[in-house]
Amino acid sequence: MADEAHRTAFIELQGQMIETTGKLKQVQSQMRNKEGEKKRAYLTLEELRHLSDDTNTYKSIEPISVVVKEQEQKLKDSEAALSSLQTSKEYLEKQMRDVENNLRELLQQDPGLARQIMSMSVT
Template sequence: MADESIKSAFLEIQGRMIETTRKLKQVQNQIRSKETDKKRSFLTMEELKQVPDDTNVYKSIGKTFVLETKATLMNEQENKFKESETSITALHSSKEYLEKQIAEVENNLRELLQQDPGLARQIMSMNV
């Protein structure tokens, strides 16, 4: 009975570890994406600053280009930049939370393996 409960606890911990690791990778990918968006907005703003105010500027919408004022385009890029910064901050806090959860799951697994050394041998003998 105790052996079966330890195995079920191990499977539960393993599932939590897999799920948390998947979420962490997803958050890391989102952070990279938002950092790319932030950099793109920054570079676009830098290029727009060099353009005289009376110059025609075009905004790309799919395959179409729409005439916009420089001020409108600058505002849009500033908003994208700020939104990216906000998202990155939120994603970093999510990343920290998930990393803490992974550490907690690892500790739970260590404790479980210390309780039953036979389980550790069974795990080591499993084919992956």
């Protein structure tokens, strides 16, 4: 009976590990995208700042002040999103460590389960 409970616990922990890994990869991908957006906004701002205020820009022939404000907002939004994603990433990494520790504990409690798992992966 204990063997069956350990197997069930292992399967649940394995599922949590797979789910958490997927979420972590998704957050990391979103962070890479936001980093790119932030970099583009920053570089665009740097170029716009060298132009005079009476310069019209490509985007719908708008005054530079409007475009600069839009880029500054994009930069702020990207930074806020990155901060939020960083928090999510840290939470998921902690969750991953907890699941790994739980798996390790479970396998230490039932060495037979570890042998069964290893024999299943070999076949």
